[in-house]
Amino acid sequence: MAADDTRTAILSAAERLYAARGFADVTMRDIVAAADVNLAAVNYHFGSKDELIAELFVTRSLATNRERLNELKAAEEHGGGRSHIDAILAALVGPTLRGCLGPDKQRSDAARFMIRASIESIPPIRKIKNREVDHLKRFAAAMRRALPDHDAVDIDWTLHFALAMAHQTIRDGERLTKMSDGRCDLNDVQAIIDRIVGISVQALTGRAKARA
């Protein structure tokens, strides 16, 4: 097997297993079995388990951020340089929600891996996380441009809460389903995005947004 094949086989197997079962439950032996490579291959290609996780996290977090910023940019171009607050918030929570809750076809291990990474704070990831703050600041800035009359503190809280709602829906959607006896539909991702965006916009502007 070529060297790069082994590398990518390890990366994608690790990503898939971590996304599905979390970091604590997945051992290197699980990963190499799923990737069908030798146990020593991980240390040979990545140096250590932590460096494997770190490489995965850096790669996927750049990809997620790029996806969000693309949506943000598209929204800004469409709105002539100043996007509507709805579009900004949708760009923030949309990619991850679609990647984690959407139909199987578009579900990505990458998105679910990132959720795991944000939940189970482990040393190799904790060090890199500060970068995400800068990324969120760009969204906060866009929101301030869209709503120049609003208090920056309210905008920060709203951004924080929007992420919270998206995050918890991914993380514990099962509880919501049970609690509502199945009435809350987790399959209609766009409706969830609209709901979260609607509540967030309403929190800022005090006006209800027409439901899509």
Place this chain on the structure above:
Amino acid sequence: MAADDTRTAILSAAERLYAARGFADVTMRDIVAAADVNLAAVNYHFGSKDELIAELFVTRSLATNRERLNELKAAEEHGGGRSHIDAILAALVGPTLRGCLGPDKQRSDAARFMIRASIESIPPIRKIKNREVDHLKRFAAAMRRALPDHDAVDIDWTLHFALAMAHQTIRDGERLTKMSDGRCDLNDVQAIIDRIVGISVQALTGRAKARA
């Protein structure tokens, strides 16, 4: 040392360490060192590590639920059998927020332990968690009584989102502080409760609630 002293020393040391560092990072040797008891004492008194965690979780979850229901009951008595939606939501998110974010004096390891338990899903806890759904259903029912004209689905989503906002604020308040360059104040717990309750009520009624 009397038998019960050893038991409670183990329980409170375990709770404190788990609350501070999470389940993955705390070993039995850490716990017995903090409790100043012998390593074998945990297995003697609780049977296994998992049973120790389970006992902690059951005890603390009953206490948390009792605290919430007390607040709910007080709200219902004050409102003559039908409480205001604000009071219901405050009873839901208040106890945990105060226990995790309040001034040191009233901060409780119990509340932060429960947050850990809800984040790091581990086998001994996963089995018991279904009970929480029934607990939340009582709050959903109270909300339906307070707002009889509202769609039950909207109420379930709102309850879910209120918990999400509270939970994430506890879990990742540090990121919010960094992102807002310290402008978002995590020390004023009552203001946070008001903010979460306000957004939730507004999401249901479409009207902004006067800020306290």
Place this chain on the structure above:
DNA sequence: GATAGTTTCATACAAGCGTTTGAAAAGCAA
């Protein structure tokens, strides 16, 4: 096709984990 450099492989290692053991210590009823 010989040689040098990569990459794979089976196997072993040290360290840490939760748990068990059997004897010593403490508590207590008669």
Place this chain on the structure above:
DNA sequence: TTGCTTTTCAAACGCTTGTATGAAACTATC
């Protein structure tokens, strides 16, 4: 005190973890 139960203790057990080793297999260059 005597005898019995409960509780503590130091030590060790078996197992799993991430990592290291050195030989074998492969690849590519001359």
